[in-house]
Amino acid sequence: MSTAVPRRHGRWPRALAAGALGAAVLTAAPSADGASARTGAPARTESPVASTSPVTGVTETKVSVRIPLPASVGSRPAQCDWLSYLRYRSSGGPSKSAEADRILVAQPGILEGAGAFDSVARNTVKAAAEKGQHIEFWALDRRSNCLEDNTGIATGDATKAVDYYYRGKRVDGRKFDGFLKSDQVRWLAEVGLERTVRDQYDLLAAELPDQKLRKEKVMCGGHSLGGVLTGVFATWDFDGNKATKADAGFNQCAGYFALDTTIATNLDDLNGSSGTLNGSVLPEGTVPDTGLGFTALQAGLRSGVLPRFLALPVVLNPETMNLLAIGGLAARVAPGAESELLGTVPSNVNIETTSRTMFSKNAATFLTGKPSIRDFRLTNAAVLGTFMDDNSAPLSFIQSSVGLFDGGRIVDKNFPLSNDVQGSPALFGTELKAIPDEPDGPLYTWRNYDRVGAADDPVHRSADGTPFTTAAKEVTDIGELARSLSEQPLDFTEDYFPTKLVTDLYLVDEPQIAGHMPHTEGLKANPSVTFVAGDGILADHIPEDKNPVVLPGYQHLDVITAAPVQNDGKREQIATRLSAFARQP
Incomplete structure (x- = not known):
């Protein structure tokens, strides 16, 4: 069934597989401005999502609600007047959310979209169903995700995706308009902390109108920055009258869950000892460090003096985030095939410098560009591992434990930080870095998480004889990571992350923001569970006061991407413990 609902630039037609799963479900609901009621257009859509996930018994839909x-x-694109989320529920449970036993609502982390939660959502819903409880998991997509054009990824063909984004070829009559610049998204200057938490409140109120039911059944939480956003949500006053508390954020939740983060109203736990977000989770310069107050910062965002979304000239920007999705697509469709992606994507300064940063053995290699990643024969899975595995990727917040290179000689990767130097776990991670060392040589393959330590594992070692990894350090299936990056109708990444959202958190004590957060009791008003990746961004400053569940071997992304069965043969612990937490009365 065709609808009048603006699509996320064509991303989801293939993922929906309407022929197999049926037409989209359209449910009329009151619009925030009444426009939908006047025009007859639907104010809500719910569409089935096809998935190749090995986790069965879970039904996924994409829900979009018009909240202008x-x-x-x-001025903004029409699709940006919609809020969307991925809804996961037990296939044997009730079809109505209000009838579910519990509903877990998750805020993504920085530069992260709803698709990133696919594995933890499925695993948790499945674990609860096995105990006789039918819960739902809602993976929220923040409003700025409406700006992404995922048409090329939706083709399911990496070559077609490259043609679409780089060669001007059309898909279904659509031509790529290019990656957006700051001056094209002026409205993002208004999308900060208040807009983000209010969007969550408005969405919950639209989907679950009964506040008492929300208080009884909704568990609020998130990953990374999403834990801080949950804390802010808990203390926020949504009707402007702090004397009335039914509208307070904490009264929309029955409990809180934190995934490698804490439920807080500031960035202190994520920052660690560095004191600034730039000094820990993100590279220096990602967030403007102006020293200005709220009014001056807002003026800078509105005028365009400050960038309206986070982006660096290389490594972290919309183009490289999109390349992760293309890489995920290639690794999903043909993981063991020799990669053609690196040879077909045109070279530019951004791509060239990013690839050098990600795939240089040492500083000399980075400076000369010889050998480059294009000089190596790599499978599609190995290319994805290059950019996201904890033994390769240089930045901790994009690291997952998906295995290791194989098929040829592997040596120490001493750039951008030498393996002999102990860097900040919050920025560089905790694991030894490795890299292929035979350009124009053998085809480098990828040894998946569950084959590390197998009988045929050659056990690649660092120069000092230490194995680069062990089975106990591997957590996520690279195939499932690839699927989450490229199969979901809502992105794994958030390519246009609003600068204002982070700068507002820096200024959370200023009256323009703090005045909306009078319910400080909200942080402890509900029970909570905190999960910490043992090798993640909190590894050197585990928040013991939160009584955390520490997960050995997990990296920052593993808490949301971990495989359902781990290398010890046991069920994944977050899904097991989070579903048990949701089952509590």
């Missing part, structure tokens, strides 16, 4: 931004925000 106020006129004061300014």
